[in-house]
Amino acid sequence: MNVLEERILKDGVVKEGNVLKVDSFLNHQCDVELFDAMAKEWAKRFAGKQINKILTIEASGIGMACIAAKQFHCSVVFAKKYKSINIDGDMYISQVESFTHKETNQVIVSKKFLNEDDRVLIIDDFLANGAALQGLISIVNQAGGRVEGIGIAIEKGFQPGGKFIRNLGYQLESLAIVDDMDWKTGTITLRKQD
Ligand code: G4P
Numbered sequence: 001m002n003v004l005e006e007r008i009l010k011d012g013v014v015k016e017g018n019v020l021k022v023d024s025f026l027n028h029q030c031d032v033e034l035f036d037a038m039a040k041e042w043a044k045r046f047a048g049k050q051i052n053k054i055l056t057i058e059a060s061g062i063g064m065a066c067i068a069a070k071q072f073h074c075s076v077v078f079a080k081k082y083k084s085i086n087i088d089g090d091m092y093i094s095q096v097e098s099f100t101h102k103e104t105n106q107v108i109v110s111k112k113f114l115n116e117d118d119r120v121l122i123i124d125d126f127l128a129n130g131a132a133l134q135g136l137i138s139i140v141n142q143a144g145g146r147v148e149g150i151g152i153a154i155e156k157g158f159q160p161g162g163k164f165i166r167n168l169g170y171q172l173e174s175l176a177i178v179d180d181m182d183w184k185t186g187t188i189t190l191r192k193q194d
Contacts, residue, residue, distance in 0.1 A: 014183040027060035035067040042151040043071035045173040065123040081105040092142040096135035116144030127152040130161025
């Protein structure tokens with residue numbers, strides 16, 4: 001069991017509606033030592049890939065992406081979310097529908113920071129339905145770059161995003177996969193990983 005899995009079992013809180021609160025260490029208060037261990041694990045899993053950029057999405061992905069970037073010796077670009085915006089030609093844009101929040105955001109990255117030379121590692125904190133990830137993949141494709149891999153902190157294995165993204169052929173590495181949660185008992189069931 002890796003350190004993130006141990007921490008989820010120790011400090012994760014299950015809320016009604018299949019929501020896992022991890023705000024004491026991951027996406028509100030941030031345990032940077034934990035982020036460092038996660039970064040090292042991603043570095044191991046993506047060893048041998050020629051990654052020259054990390055792409056994430058605001059807000060919660062930014063912290064862990066920056067710590068991961070120290071392992072890959074590259075910079076981080078984070079996609080920005082807007083409810084609606086008049087875009088000029090200098091931006092890559094994709095629509096991302098959040099099933100959790102029932103809203104659509106436009107996700108944008110400046111053309112200055114992503115191009116056809118980029119070999120990209122996408123990092124994010126949660127993978128549920130995969131909408132955010134599909135938006136980020138679309139942005140890399142628009143830039144003519146290549147997605148070398150996808151690193152996720154917590155995948156909700158009972159939602160369709162992980163299967164969908166793996167079926168597209170991407171190397172998707174989720175450090176913890178939650179297969180089941182029960183808010184009444186507080187039980188969290190993690191998928192066994194090697
Ligand atoms: P998807 O991108 O995989 O399709 O996910 P979905 O629309 O269902 O989720 C939207 C937002 O909700 C994302 O954050 C995601 O990180 C978060 N989320 C999904 N499931 C959980 C959960 O069980 N617990 C917690 N804590 N968050 C969850 P976001 O809107 O992009 O917010 P942020 O990055 O600005 O914090």
